[in-house]
Amino acid sequence: MFEDLPTELTELILMKLSMRDAFKASTVSKNWIQAWNSTPKLVLDDENFMRFDNNYESMFIEFAERVLSSHKSPILQFHLSTRIENKMKINRWLFFSMRYNKIKELHLEVRYARKYKVPQRLFSCHELVHLKLVKCKLTPPQDFKGYKDLVLPSLRDMKLETVKLSLPTLPPDSITNLVSECHQLKKLDVMIHYPDYQEIQIVSTSLQSLKIGRCYSHLHLACPQLIDASIYIDTDLYYWDSVSSCSRLRKEQQLSLKELEYRQTKVTLPVAFNHLEKLSLETKADLEEIALAEADIINLKHKISDLRGQLSHQARRTDGDRQYCYCRSN
Amino acid sequence: MVGVKKKMVTLVSSDGVEFVVEKRVAEQSLFIKNALNEGGVEEKVMIPIPKVTSDTLSSVLEYCEKHASATEFQENEIEEWDKEYIEKADLDLLYYLLQASYSMSIMGLMELGAKKVASLIRGKSPQEIRELFNIKNDFTPEQEEEIRREMQWNYE
Numbered sequence: 134m135f136e137d138l139p140t141e142l143t144e145l146i147l148m149k150l151s152m153r154d155a156f157k158a159s160t161v162s163k164n165w166i167q168a169w170n171s172t173p174k175l176v177l178d179d180e181n182f183m184r185f186d187n188n189y190e191s192m193f194i195e196f197a198e199r200v201l202s203s204h205k206s207p208i209l210q211f212h213l214s215t216r217i218e219n220k221m222k223i224n225r226w227l228f229f230s231m232r233y234n235k236i237k238e239l240h241l242e243v244r245y246a247r248k249y250k251v252p253q254r255l256f257s258c259h260e261l262v263h264l265k266l267v268k269c270k271l272t273p274p275q276d277f278k279g280y281k282d283l284v285l286p287s288l289r290d291m292k293l294e295t296v297k298l299s300l301p302t303l304p305p306d307s308i309t310n311l312v313s314e315c316h317q318l319k320k321l322d323v324m325i326h327y328p329d330y331q332e333i334q335i336v337s338t339s340l341q342s343l344k345i346g347r348c349y350s351h352l353h354l355a356c357p358q359l360i361d362a363s364i365y366i367d368t369d370l371y372y373w374d375s376v377s378s379c380s381r382l383r384k385e386q387q388l389s390l391k392e393l394e395y396r397q398t399k400v401t402l403p404v405a406f407n408h409l410e411k412l413s414l415e416t417k418a419d420l421e422e423i424a425l426a427e428a429d430i431i432n433l434k435h436k437i438s439d440l441r442g443q444l445s446h447q448a449r450r451t452d453g454d455r456q457y458c459y460c461r462s463n
Numbered sequence: 464m465v466g467v468k469k470k471m472v473t474l475v476s477s478d479g480v481e482f483v484v485e486k487r488v489a490e491q492s493l494f495i496k497n498a499l500n501e502g503g504v505e506e507k508v509m510i511p512i513p514k515v516t517s518d519t520l521s522s523v524l525e526y527c528e529k530h531a532s533a534t535e536f537q538e539n540e541i542e543e544w545d546k547e548y549i550e551k552a553d554l555d556l557l558y559y560l561l562q563a564s565y566s567m568s569i570m571g572l573m574e575l576g577a578k579k580v581a582s583l584i585r586g587k588s589p590q591e592i593r594e595l596f597n598i599k600n601d602f603t604p605e606q607e608e609e610i611r612r613e614m615q616w617n618y619e
Contacts, residue, residue, distance in 0.1 A: 149581035
């Protein structure tokens with residue numbers, strides 16, 4: 134009975150399963166195998182292979198190659214999450230997923246110790262709408278003006294988690310270029326890893342939602358369409374070494390007050406945030422610093438109906454967590 | 464709704480049973496919506512639904528009716544309703560609902576049905592899946608052996 138479902142329906146069912154279950158289900162009949170080979174979404178995750186310990190890597194590679202080599206139609210969504218160290222293979226799989234240039238959603242997480250460098254081919258995926266990179270190294274094209282093709286015109290949603298922006302000569306505004314050249318970008322979530330703490334400028338005429346982690350010394354925002362921002366204010370450079378392996382709580386415990394006082398962080402909001410509705414400032418820093426940021430915001434006389442600074446956890450404070458809320462409307 | 468006459472359409476199932484429903488309910492199906500737009504609403508009020516029997520159609524329309532007035536409910540109420548709705552369908556009905564949602568282009572119902580099938584598949588071996596869904600194994604023994612070798616890791 135279920136074998137004569139239209140291919141689209143079988144695809145839809147398979148897409149709702151984990152890779153392991155989908156692969157298993159695909160082998161029930163010829164029709165189902167056919168549907169599996171044309172599903173527009175592929176999720177390759179080596180989680181299932183972990184229990185083979187010693188040879189999980191070769192088994193995962195074999196599996197992935199088999200899945201990809203029998204895959205027939207354009208891939209629209211590609212998720213790859215792995216800890217194998219074979220960069221050549223990862224490159225090849227990525228290129229495969231991009232070969233029709235139809236890809237709309239890419240999630241890439243490469244968990245081995247040294248960061249995987251995302252190929253520049255990424256920047257010619259013109260139809261890419263959602264991009265999520267975890268623990269990779271990204272080199273944004275240096276000169277966007279020179280390469281009209283090397284932008285992501287359809288990108289709406291970008292998440293960079295523990296991503297390292299690289300190149301020894303990388304100008305600190307490379308993220309600025311990347312963001313401002315993506316004209317459709319609405320949502321940005323960054324937790325980038327600069328070689329050093331840097332000054333970051335986020336300039337975008339389309340950005341509506343911004344989440345930024347502790348990865349900058351100075352932050353400049355020029356995003357007139359911003360309606361929702363979550364900004365982490367923090368000052369400690371040394372966090373970065375342990376970001377991937379420690380839970381947040383442990384990291385916070387490692388931080389000493391001395392370092393906090395030593396490094397000053399400032400948030401500058403230089404442009405009229407006419408659409409800003411919610412701004413959350415999260416910090417472990419002193420109230421004074423928060424006040425500084427607030428003063429900046431208030432001076433600009435913007436319509437901020439809800440401004441909330443959360444003071445989470447200060448090691449030596451005796452009264453425990455404190456909350457500071459400030460509301461105003463123009 | 465005194466004085467306001469609701470626009471009605473008549474749907475005819477493959478076994479010839481007529482269902483008179485509000486236009487906005489029927490339009491949950493893109494297939495019907497397009498048919499209405501093409502033909503002009505006034506003249507074309509009888510719409511045959513090929514390949515969908517009266518039993519299935521009545522269940523499909525139950526779904527359409529709920530979702531036509533979805534704005535009156537909280538999102539989680541609708542979710543809850545969907546869950547109960549698909550839960551009470553047996554395998555045969557589930558199959559026919561999927562086929563109907565596909566041929567009538569009712570995206571929400573298609574999603575719902577596919578999700579249900581996926582939940583039944585999860586954790587089962589290919590043989591168990593075949594038995595549950597009455598799917599014939601059309602591989603030759605050689606092909607099957609090859610598949611078996613390929614996915615060794617999956618049979619552990």
